Amino acid sequence: MAQTFWDDVSEGQEITLTEPTSSQRLVIWAAASGDFYQIHYDDNFAKGNNLPDIIVHGALKGMLVGRLLDEFVGDKGWIENWGVSYRGMDKAREDMTIWGKVTKKYQEGGKNLVDLDVGVRQVNGTETTPGRATVSLPKK
């Protein structure tokens, strides 16, 4: 995997992933997380709970943001922390864009740090999962 260096990061820089949300993927996530609530994989159950379709697990969205950050920091970087709020439901079977935008680049406590705004956007541009992260990166 390509290594990102702190020196090369600039404020305003954006990173993204576009991810499908098939029912198969949600079932794999259910097995990985132990969250077997039927609104995430049973169409009839979801519709019986006044939902338009099965919906993506919030925690999966949070961990997709984690993957975006992990791929950004590479093997030699470290995610100090990340957090997201689940503000809206994402219907399954639609692509989601997982995004991050560098808001601050600084050095503190001997670390080369980068703050980012992060989130998950639906195809129509609606933001459902806003959050923030701090990562540390190696210097050249």
Next chain:
Amino acid sequence: MPDELPDLTPEMKAAIGKPGASVTYEVTTLGIRTFGRAVGYKNPIYFDAAASKAAGHKDLLAPPGYFGMPVFNPNATTGPRADFESPFKRNLNGGTEVSPMEQVYAGDVLEAVTTLVDLKLDRGRLGQMLIRTSETVYTRKADGKVVAKTRGTGLSY
């Protein structure tokens, strides 16, 4: 709709700040790979122990945010947190924060202790809600190191 609560009950207030029972999480190769597959990782260090070791790790590495699965007990009669009766029976996941502190590997056994750090009543489009903020500390049994802290927000309505 549940009954309106004018204030937190004495049981609810007493639960704030009280650590829950320790829950054992097992981190397995199968669990790591299933998590990696669901989240769409491509990096072989999360799937192939040899690739992990070649990258300097002691065993198959867990992706950030993966702390294994709690050991399932088919005879458990209550959930891990039953400190108070709540009139709100529907739950939503409000948010997640993760602070990784140490790498986590296949074979690790973690003890997770969750503390309710805040509890408040609020009102939203779903009516009155109980908002719980919990912090969980994951400690590796083998060396006593805290590997991560997480914070979760739960909304009951």
